[in-house]
Amino acid sequence: MPRHARRGLSRRSFAVLAPTAATAATAALLARPAIAQAYPARPIQVVLGFTAGGPTDVSTRTIAPFIEKHLGGGASLTVVNRAGAGGEIAWTEVANARSDGYTVAVLSTPAFVSFPVERRTRYDVNSFAYAGTVVEEVGAMIVRPDSPWRSVQDLIAAAKADPGGIPYASAGVGGGMHLATLQLEKAAGIKLRLVPTRGANDAKLAVMGNHVPLAAVSGSGAVEGHRQREVRVLGLMSENRLSFAADLPTFREQGLDVVVPITRGFGFPKATPPEIVARWTEALRKVAQDPEYRAVAERESLLVNFRDPAAYRAYVEREDRILREIWRESPWRTVQQR
Numbered sequence: 001m002p003r004h005a006r007r008g009l010s011r012r013s014f015a016v017l018a019p020t021a022a023t024a025a026t027a028a029l030l031a032r033p034a035i036a037q038a039y040p041a042r043p044i045q046v047v048l049g050f051t052a053g054g055p056t057d058v059s060t061r062t063i064a065p066f067i068e069k070h071l072g073g074g075a076s077l078t079v080v081n082r083a084g085a086g087g088e089i090a091w092t093e094v095a096n097a098r099s100d101g102y103t104v105a106v107l108s109t110p111a112f113v114s115f116p117v118e119r120r121t122r123y124d125v126n127s128f129a130y131a132g133t134v135v136e137e138v139g140a141m142i143v144r145p146d147s148p149w150r151s152v153q154d155l156i157a158a159a160k161a162d163p164g165g166i167p168y169a170s171a172g173v174g175g176g177m178h179l180a181t182l183q184l185e186k187a188a189g190i191k192l193r194l195v196p197t198r199g200a201n202d203a204k205l206a207v208m209g210n211h212v213p214l215a216a217v218s219g220s221g222a223v224e225g226h227r228q229r230e231v232r233v234l235g236l237m238s239e240n241r242l243s244f245a246a247d248l249p250t251f252r253e254q255g256l257d258v259v260v261p262i263t264r265g266f267g268f269p270k271a272t273p274p275e276i277v278a279r280w281t282e283a284l285r286k287v288a289q290d291p292e293y294r295a296v297a298e299r300e301s302l303l304v305n306f307r308d309p310a311a312y313r314a315y316v317e318r319e320d321r322i323l324r325e326i327w328r329e330s331p332w333r334t335v336q337q338r
Contacts, residue, residue, distance in 0.1 A: 039101055039276050043076040046266075047094050048106040049087030050171065054201035055218040057081060059135055059264060060106050062300055066293045070283035083198050086172030088115050095123035099271035104131070104280070109263045111176045113319045117327050118174055125316050128267030131280035133307040133315075134288050135297060139180040139237035139260035140222035141168075142207055142215050145229060152188075152235045152254045155214070159190035167193045168214040169203035173333050177203075177216035179323075180237055180260040182332055187256045207231060218262050223248065223301040244298050263305075265312050281308055 046064065050056040060079055068075045082090035091112050094105035107128065116124040141152065149155045159166050170177040173196055185191055195212055197203045203215040204222075208230055219238070223245045225231035235251040236242065237260040251258040266284065268277055287293050288306035297304050307315060326332075 039279060040071065040073060040075050042102060043078045044101070045080050045103045046077050046106060047080045047082055047090045047103060049082055049084070049090030049108070051083045051199035051201055052081050054171075054199040055137065055220045056106060056108055056200070056264060058300065059137075059220065059302055062296055062302075063134060063287060063293065066287045066290055067280075067283055070286040070290070071279060072283075086115070086175040087111050088121060091115075092122045094267070095127035095269060097269050099269040099273075101268065101272050101276035103269065105267050107265045107267045107316075108176060109265075109316060109319050110179055110323060111172075111174065113316060114174045114176075114179060114323050114332075117320070117323045118331065118333050125320050127270055129270055129272045129274070129277045130309045130312045130316070131266040131268065131277050132284040132309055133263055133265035133312050134284050134304060135302040136261050136263040136305050137302060138219040138242075139177055139258075139262060140217055140219050141184075141234040142204065142217055142222050142225060142231040143213060143234060144207055144210065145232050147213060147232060149214075149234060150232070151249070152251055152256060155234055156188045156190055159188070159192060164191040164193055166214060167195045167212045168216055169195045169197050169206040169212045170216040171199050171203055172196045176260070176262050177218065179326075179332065180258070181216045182326075182330075183258050183260065184251070184256065186330075187258055204231065219245075220301040242301070242303075244301055263307075263315065265307065277309070 046060060048056050048060050064077045064079060068077055082093055087108060091105055091107065094103055097103040105128065113125060115121050141155065143149050149158060168181065170181060172178065173194065177200065178194060181192060195206070197206060200217045200221050204217050204225060206212045207215045219236055222231065222233045222236070226233045226245070226248065233248050235254055236245070236248050237258050238250050239252065239259050241248065241250060266280060285306055285308070288304055294304055
């Protein structure tokens with residue numbers, strides 16, 4: 001074939017290929033709404049980083065059927081426990097999963113924000129497409145019912161008499177309740193000794209089994225233990241007394257301005273189609289407004305607080321800034337622990 005003929009063929013081929021590539025890109029964009037409409041076509045894995053029976057597990061399994069209801073389309077959620085490393089294992093798995101809408105993480109702040117602050121991790125706060133939040137909790141300190149400590153001030157007096165000697169159980173170094181206890185230590189001028197556990201339920205069981213005298217746990221587990229007379233709650237880290245636990249005092253009314261919300265939201269791998277994330281956001285909004293769910297949440301000692309993706313991201317970014325400031329001033333993990 002003559003040389004000029006080969007050049008001509010090349011030009012014609014390019015002219016044909018260029019529109020074809022553009023057409024394919026356009027088709028992909030047009031297909032995205034169709035994908036969202038067909039979603040979900042199979043079960044969705046909801047991955048959480050804590051043990052079965054703990055507050056994150058219970059709140060996730062409580063809300064799952066309501067998300068299925070409001071997602072529609074025969075949605076089916078499968079809750080998967082990937083316990084360990086304070087939740088980091090689960091968040092890493094989801095951040096690096098396929099971005100097809102069939103793997104979503106339960107994100108628990110401040111813990112999921114704190115790990116990338118203190119060390120290099122395989123995810124950070126920018127690794128997720130945030131769908132929103134529905135519930136949050138507060139922190140709590142619990143002891144056995146026969147403990148000599150009946151208030152936060154009793155604990156403080158004991159801790160000042162034995163600096164660093166009183167052990168307390170909590171779900172991991174850098175976890176939400178560990179960070180909450182650091183706030184208590186700073187406010188009260190005391191030092192306690194952390195005994196890390198795999199989850200809040202394990203921390204509660206450690207107190208009930210008399211393995212440690214004290215535990216820092218989430219409010220739902222504390223309130224339930226109080227109702228069953230399994231534990232005594234020294235105080236809740238809420239701004240005001242909770243309507244469903246009005247007999248339990250706050251830290252604030254005992255003279256310590258320690259208020260610690262524990263927020264649980266949902267996040268997909270970053271590249272998940274926004275149409276799918278939007279489906280979840282709308283479903284979460286409807287769940288938060290669902291009278292049946294709100295009644296169940298109150299029975300489970302959960303506070304309903306819907307945040308859309310923009311509000312949720314703003315909340316996470318604020319937590320990130322605060323924790324980075326705290327880390328620079330007073331690292332909560334030693335080099336040996338990292």
